[in-house]
Amino acid sequence: MPTITNDRHDKHSAPTIRAYLGGSFDPVHSGHVQMAMTVYHCLLPIATLQQRDLRVSLLPNARSPFKTHSTDPAHRLAMLKLATRNTPLQINELELWQTPPVYTIDSVRTLRQRYPNDCLIFIMGIDSARSLDQWKDGLRLTDYVNLWIFSRHGMNSVSDVYNDVRADNLVEENLTKQETAALQAQLPTPLQNLVIDAPTELLLPPSQTLADSSALKNAYKGHIYIDNRPVMAISSTELRQQLQSTTNRSNTTAPAETQTTFVTPINAIISNTTSNPFVKWLNPAVYHYIIAHQLYSAAQFR
Ligand SMILES: Nc1ncnc2c1ncn2[C@@H]1O[C@H](COP(=O)(O)OP(=O)(O)OP(=O)(O)O)[C@@H](O)[C@H]1O
Numbered sequence: 001m002p003t004i005t006n007d008r009h010d011k012h013s014a015p016t017i018r019a020y021l022g023g024s025f026d027p028v029h030s031g032h033v034q035m036a037m038t039v040y041h042c043l044l045p046i047a048t049l050q051q052r053d054l055r056v057s058l059l060p061n062a063r064s065p066f067k068t069h070s071t072d073p074a075h076r077l078a079m080l081k082l083a084t085r086n087t088p089l090q091i092n093e094l095e096l097w098q099t100p101p102v103y104t105i106d107s108v109r110t111l112r113q114r115y116p117n118d119c120l121i122f123i124m125g126i127d128s129a130r131s132l133d134q135w136k137d138g139l140r141l142t143d144y145v146n147l148w149i150f151s152r153h154g155m156n157s158v159s160d161v162y163n164d165v166r167a168d169n170l171v172e173e174n175l176t177k178q179e180t181a182a183l184q185a186q187l188p189t190p191l192q193n194l195v196i197d198a199p200t201e202l203l204l205p206p207s208q209t210l211a212d213s214s215a216l217k218n219a220y221k222g223h224i225y226i227d228n229r230p231v232m233a234i235s236s237t238e239l240r241q242q243l244q245s246t247t248n249r250s251n252t253t254a255p256a257e258t259q260t261t262f263v264t265p266i267n268a269i270i271s272n273t274t275s276n277p278f279v280k281w282l283n284p285a286v287y288h289y290i291i292a293h294q295l296y297s298a299a300q301f302r
């Protein structure tokens, strides 16, 4: 079945499909979960049909090479666990406990060595994809994995193009093609010709020309799928900023209470029913965890 967690690899079974959403998750928000679940739901029917295991994982890093600070990994991991409860999503701790900065190229090399024959997919937003030429060996990620890229509304993304095209009254199919083309044009030039039309192409067996003796050359890699389905327009940065003012307010009204909540058991956090002003963007249990642990308050906010 698609979500079996046994990592044993049987060389006679169909290659497992492994998708990873890398991020800081500081904190994890509904946009992250939406992206990972979109990939999961898109691939599940194919995985089921082909009797292949499907694993979609969130891959939290110790600290992004582009960032100078991240919240304690233990807190970010706890929030990820809360956000993925009752979902088929998994959490991969490969990057989390390393000494930062952690580079994605090193992780995908490790994953490819670990799973030479599997279909590996790295998920990211277009803002990340646009900057791949500034990552360590970012243009070489596709030597090891496929990429699945989501548009990102509200971040100078395809939304402006979308509105312009709408005004032209074009049919839906053309809208989609133009959106995809607009996103493709934002990729670093060497990656633009790796874009394929459908996610199913990521799962096609490697072509005969690649099927030589090298395990790496046999791997599913080297393609990019651009998914222009909208993802909730939210960022962890915005949430941290909003939470700062909220937690500051609660800190001034109930200091004793917030101090004692630091040891609140996780069950109490999960069953906490007090209102969550961020319900659209934050899993309620994640919100209560943040409040209980005084995360993103003025003292910790950067
Ligand atoms: N709302 C979103 N829409 C599309 N992609 C997103 C969205 N939120 C995050 N991503 C993508 O998810 C990956 C992990 O993101 P990350 O954990 O850095 O979250 P973030 O919201 O971008 O955080 P921050 O604001 O701290 O940079 C990145 O590739 C990012 O582009």
Ligand SMILES: O=C(O)c1ccc[n+]([C@@H]2O[C@H](COP(=O)([O-])O)[C@@H](O)[C@H]2O)c1
Residues within 6 Å of the ligand: 021, 022, 023, 024, 025, 059, 061, 063, 064, 065, 066, 067, 102, 103, 104, 105, 128, 134, 135, 136
């Ligand atoms: O490897 C790199 O050079 C690199 C540079 C910037 C970001 N990344 C990865 O991109 C993902 C999103 O990063 P960020 O900066 O949005 O938190 C996360 O998995 C980072 O490890 C990786």
